[in-house]
Amino acid sequence: xxxxxxxxxxxxxxxxxxxxxxxxxxxxxxxxxxxxxxxxxxxxxxxxxxxxxxxxxxxxxxxxxxxxxxxxxxxxxxxxxxxxxxxxxxxxxxxxxxxxxxxxxxxxxxxxxxxxxxxxxxxxxxxxxxxxxxxxxxxxxxxxxxxxxxxxxxxxxxxxxxxxxxxxxxxxxxxxxxxxxxxxxxxxxxxxxxxxxxxxxxxxxxxxxxxxxxxxxxxxxxxxxxxxxxxxxxxxxxxxxxxxxxxxxxxxxxxxxxxxxxxxxxxxxxxxxxxxxxxxxxxxxxxxxxxxxxxxxxxxxxxxxxxxxxxxxxxxxxxxxxxxxxxxxxxxxxxxxxxxxxxxxxxxxxxxxxxxxxxxxxxxxxxxxxxxxxxxxxxxxxxxxxxxxxxxxxxxxxxxxxxxxxxxxxxxxxxxxxxxxxxxxxxxxxxxxxxxxxxxxxxxxxxxxxxxxxx
Ligand SMILES: C[S@@+](CC[C@H](N)C(=O)[O-])C[C@H]1O[C@@H](n2cnc3c(N)ncnc32)[C@H](O)[C@@H]1O
Numbered sequence: 001x002x003x004x005x006x007x008x009x010x011x012x013x014x015x016x017x018x019x020x021x022x023x024x025x026x027x028x029x030x031x032x033x034x035x036x037x038x039x040x041x042x043x044x045x046x047x048x049x050x051x052x053x054x055x056x057x058x059x060x061x062x063x064x065x066x067x068x069x070x071x072x073x074x075x076x077x078x079x080x081x082x083x084x085x086x087x088x089x090x091x092x093x094x095x096x097x098x099x100x101x102x103x104x105x106x107x108x109x110x111x112x113x114x115x116x117x118x119x120x121x122x123x124x125x126x127x128x129x130x131x132x133x134x135x136x137x138x139x140x141x142x143x144x145x146x147x148x149x150x151x152x153x154x155x156x157x158x159x160x161x162x163x164x165x166x167x168x169x170x171x172x173x174x175x176x177x178x179x180x181x182x183x184x185x186x187x188x189x190x191x192x193x194x195x196x197x198x199x200x201x202x203x204x205x206x207x208x209x210x211x212x213x214x215x216x217x218x219x220x221x222x223x224x225x226x227x228x229x230x231x232x233x234x235x236x237x238x239x240x241x242x243x244x245x246x247x248x249x250x251x252x253x254x255x256x257x258x259x260x261x262x263x264x265x266x267x268x269x270x271x272x273x274x275x276x277x278x279x280x281x282x283x284x285x286x287x288x289x290x291x292x293x294x295x296x297x298x299x300x301x302x303x304x305x306x307x308x309x310x311x312x313x314x315x316x317x318x319x320x321x322x323x324x325x326x327x328x329x330x331x332x333x334x335x336x337x338x339x340x341x342x343x344x345x346x347x348x349x350x351x352x353x354x355x356x357x358x359x360x361x362x363x364x365x366x367x368x369x370x371x372x373x374x375x376x377x378x379x380x381x382x383x384x385x386x387x388x389x390x391x392x393x394x395x396x397x398x399x400x401x402x403x404x405x406x407x408x409x410x411x412x413x414x415x416x417x418x419x420x421x422x423x424x425x426x427x428x429x430x431x432x433x434x435x436x437x438x439x440x441x442x443x444x445x446x447x448x449x450x451x452x453x454x455x
Contacts, residue, residue, distance in 0.1 A: 001026045003187065004198055011233070014270060021286040030188050031289045033088040034072050036062040037149050038121045040388070040432060041082050049430065051075055051400070057289070059260040060091045065289065076398075076405045079454070080432035081148045081385055086114045087189065089283045089290030093178060093229035094118035096257055096295060101126040103173040104311070104353055108161055108216050111138030113145035115178050120151040128353035130172070132157040132164060139363050144452070147382040150433075152367040153351040157360055161215035167356045168219045175226045177216045179209045179241070185231035185285070185292035206236040210244045217249045223302035225255070229295045233284075235270035238294040239277045242266075246274070251301040254279040262288035266296070313354045318342050323377040324370075327424065330393040341365070345372045381449035384426060384435045392426040396437065396444065400429050408434065409454035414444040 003026070012019045034054070036046045043062050047054070052070040057063035065088065066072055072085055094115040099105060099122035107116045111133035120129050131146065131154050133139045139158045146154050157164065182205050183193040213228060220226050228245075230237055246252055254276050257263075264287060266280025280296040315338040324347060328335070339350040349367040357365060367386055370379040389395055396416075398405040404414055408427055420439045427437045427448075436447035 001188065001191075002194075004194060007184065007197065014233075014235070014267075018284075018286065022284065025285040026188060029068065030291060031088050032066045032068045032070075032072075033057060033060075033086050033091060033290075034064050034066055034083040035060065035086050035091050035118060036064070036083050037081055037117065038062055039124065039150050040080070046082065049077070051077065057088050057091065059263070059288070060088065060095050063088060063091045063095075076400050076409065076429040076434065077432065079148075079409055079452075080429055080434055081150050082432060084114065084117050084145070084149065087291050089185070089288060089293040090114055090231065091118070092281075092283060092293055093176060093227050093295055094122075096297060097174055097176055097225065097227040099123055099174055103127045104171060105129045106168070106172040106175045106216070106219060107131045108164070108175060108177050108212065108219075109133060109179055110142055110176075111135060112141040113149075115176055116142065116154070117145055117149045117151070119174075119176065120146070120149065120154060123153060125152055126352070127153065127173075128351040128355065129154045130157060130168070130355065131155070132159060134158070134160045143364055146364065147368075147385055148452075150385045150387075152349065152386045154364065155351065155355060155362060155366060156364040158363050159361055161212045164360070165215045165218050167360055170219065170221050171355075172219055173221055173224050175216050175220050175224065177213055177226065177228045179205075179212055179228065179230050179237075181205050181209070181230040181232040181237050182234060183231055184233045188285070188291060202232075202234040202236050205232070206234075206240065209237055209241045213241055213245045214248055217245060217252060217300065220300045222251070222300055224300050226252075226298045226300070227295065228298065229293060231291065231293055233282075233292060233294070235267060238282075238296075239266050239268060239273050239280060240271045242277060242280060242296045242298070243271065243273045245298065249300075252298050253301070255297040255299050257281045257295060257297050266294075311354050313339055313350050313352050315339055315341065315350060320347060321372050321375075321377065323372060323375060327370075327377045327379065330424070331387075331391060332393065333387065333391045339366075347371065347377075378447075379424065379436055381435055381452065384433050387426060387433055389426065389428050389431045389433060394420075394423060394425045395428055396420070396425045396439075397428045397431060398434075405429050405434075406454060408437070408444075408446060408448060411446050411448050411450055411453045413446055416442050416444055
């Protein structure tokens with residue numbers, strides 16, 4: 001692979017005797033990874049049913065390598081949201097950031113959702129995940145992933161960090177900043193990143209990261225934790241960004257990250273920086289089976305004068321159409337009635353946390369349940385994905401190896417060979433929900449979301 005000369009010279013100067021080992025990784029094939037969505041399935045269960053060969057990623061409790069000759073995105077289990085396809089080192093940031101149930105979590109640079117989907121799994125339906133991206137098109141990909149992975153407590157925003165900060169001063173318990181970067185760790189995966197590096201290099205991103213990390217710092221509660229990560233190697237975008245934060249916000253300190261085999265420390269000497277930058281972690285492609293990453297875990301000093309605030313969502317019971325309540329009779333899931341929201345015939349379920357909702361560009365505010373169409377309630381795709389098979393009374397369970405499941409995912413009508421009463425059914429593959437269908441006589445009318453269909 002042809003690397004930019006400027007990049008190669010700099011890496012040689014930084015890595016010295018390690019450089020040949022690093023350089024050699026460009027001759028090897030990359031590693032493919034999948035991360036099990038523990039909102040839907042345990043790792044033990046997944047290992048039993050996984051249809052292709054996998055091998056544990058040593059430093060990620062729910063991460064596995066797969067062979068690149070397999071196609072995990074072409075299996076019904078992928079459509080059931082059982083796993084996320086992610087480069088192994090990119091799994092590390094969300095795995096390191098400890099989340100407690102009930103936390104208010106922000107993923108500031110989130111699209112397409114590789115880290116958000118794991119943060120949500122750790123929240124396990126409690127608290128709130130505000131997941132944000134400045135790019136509208138990327139935020140749409142994020143929306144799809146939030147829905148596919150069955151996340152019920154997310155609010156998706158489409159803002160830059162300056163604007164977001166105005167709405168959320170010292171609001172979050174945990175923040176992940178997976179910063180836009182020059183992507184030096186992506187060169188092997190995607191050659192177009194090399195072009196981008198040449199056009200808009202390290203200096204451009206370093207300035208942007210300094211701005212973003214300070215805005216994130218101001219949205220963190222005292223006592224809260226912030227995880228900063230990039231998939232690049234340049235010290236200007238890594239140790240220097242952290243040093244900038246520590247200089248500008250002296251109430252922050254760097255926390256130790258538990259070291260695993262192959263993890264390397266931060267390199268303060270590369271920027272003549274402070275000694276504690278050694279607590280940052282560098283993942284190198286010549287030391288672990290992954291493309292590489294940088295991580296820093298930061299704590300904001302606790303101010304004992306600040307009292308905990310009560311942020312629970314207090315809604316008022318809205319009058320919802322009868323058809324919706326009729327549908328809920330088949331749902332075995334305890335909804336808090338005060339959290340239902342009706343917006344232009346669409347029904348949502350709010351997370352249990354109050355957030356400002358005026359003046360922010362919100363792409364999705366809570367769990368979208370469905371809409372009223374011609375006096376009927378039509379449940380949404382996200383409603384199906386947010387349920388497990390025990391949550392709905394009427395199930396049609398398809399065999400992962402039979403053709404009907406692919407027909408269903410292709411939005412085709414299915415003829416049933418067993419008697420079913422008419423009405424809405426949660427269509428599952430081996431017990432994991434895929435979407436809705438409506439039985440009329442012997443026919444299953446397909447209600448799978450057209451934009452998601454199997455191509
Ligand atoms: C490294 S990518 C994020 C990858 C994502 N965390 C994941 O794991 O799937 C960085 C993201 O930051 C977004 N971004 C760039 N500038 C931003 C800003 N000022 N505020 C918020 N997001 C920004 C980009 O659109 C991009 O999607």
